[in-house]
Amino acid sequence: MANIIWHQTTITKADREKQSGQKGVAIWFTGLSGSGKSTLANRLEAALFAAGHRTYLLDGDNIRSGLNRDLGFSEDDRKENIRRIGEVAKLFVDSNSIVLTAFISPFRSDRLSARKRFEPGEFIEVYVKCALNVCESRDPKGLYKKARSGAIPFFTGIDSPYEAPESPELTIDSEHQTLEESTEQILLYLKEKEIIH
Ligand SMILES: Nc1ncnc2c1ncn2[C@@H]1O[C@H](COP(=O)(O)OS(=O)(=O)O)[C@@H](OP(=O)(O)O)[C@H]1O
Numbered sequence: 001m002a003n004i005i006w007h008q009t010t011i012t013k014a015d016r017e018k019q020s021g022q023k024g025v026a027i028w029f030t031g032l033s034g035s036g037k038s039t040l041a042n043r044l045e046a047a048l049f050a051a052g053h054r055t056y057l058l059d060g061d062n063i064r065s066g067l068n069r070d071l072g073f074s075e076d077d078r079k080e081n082i083r084r085i086g087e088v089a090k091l092f093v094d095s096n097s098i099v100l101t102a103f104i105s106p107f108r109s110d111r112l113s114a115r116k117r118f119e120p121g122e123f124i125e126v127y128v129k130c131a132l133n134v135c136e137s138r139d140p141k142g143l144y145k146k147a148r149s150g151a152i153p154f155f156t157g158i159d160s161p162y163e164a165p166e167s168p169e170l171t172i173d174s175e176h177q178t179l180e181e182s183t184e185q186i187l188l189y190l191k192e193k194e195i196i197h
């Protein structure tokens with residue numbers, strides 16, 4: 001961008017890591033509405049927090065009522081939604097947090113653009129896999145019912161596409177795994193990658 005020059009801060013990401021003993025990463029949940037992103041992200045954050053880690057959870061509905069309150073659900077708005085979340089997540093990672101994001105993030109190209117803003121290993125894509133009919137039967141917010149009645153146009157999985165990840169770092173099968181099993185699966189991955197100890 002013209003006349004904008006990146007300012008290198010005195011305290012670096014490496015300094016922060018050394019002080020805290022944890023690595024900053026983004027755990028990027030993606031999946032249909034009702035697949036379990038929020039439930040799992042909250043459960044995982046609680047486990048990480050209890051173990052003394054610095055964490056933060058960015059959740060769809062909360063961000064959409066503040067930072068992204070100007071955005072709706074058109075393709076362009078979803079793209080901008082995910083772009084901003086990616087930038088915010090990057091700031092949290094720079095600050096040495098484990099940031100968890102729980103957004104449908106339906107488009108592969110947008111998730112890839114977000115990934116590219118991070119260093120290798122910092123962006124952990126977690127696909128919360130769950131069949132549409134199961135998400136629809138859970139319908140925790142009653143939104144599928146509304147979407148089927150025509151009250152919510154462009155609802156993901158019904159009349160707006162969801163592009164499943166092709167090579168996510170982790171796939172969680174929320175139809176067949178319990179919440180505890182899914183949480184353990186992610187914690188194990190974080191330990192294997194030496195993000196937490
Ligand atoms: N048209 C349409 N399609 C999908 N979802 C809708 C829609 N309208 C409202 N909602 C509610 O908004 C939540 C999804 O917001 P996100 O920011 O995660 O969506 S996206 O990533 O920009 O696609 C989603 O929350 P989750 O159920 O937690 O996924 C819904 O509660």
Ligand SMILES: Nc1ncnc2c1ncn2[C@@H]1O[C@H](COP(=O)(O)OP(=O)(O)O)[C@@H](O)[C@H]1O
Binds near residue numbers: 031033036138176179
């Ligand atoms: N194994 C599971 N993992 C996660 N959620 C589950 C599971 N089984 C049932 N659920 C339920 O499914 C719903 C998922 O809703 P939510 O977490 O809001 O999904 P999302 O954030 O993807 O829209 C919750 O009511 C949750 O209790």
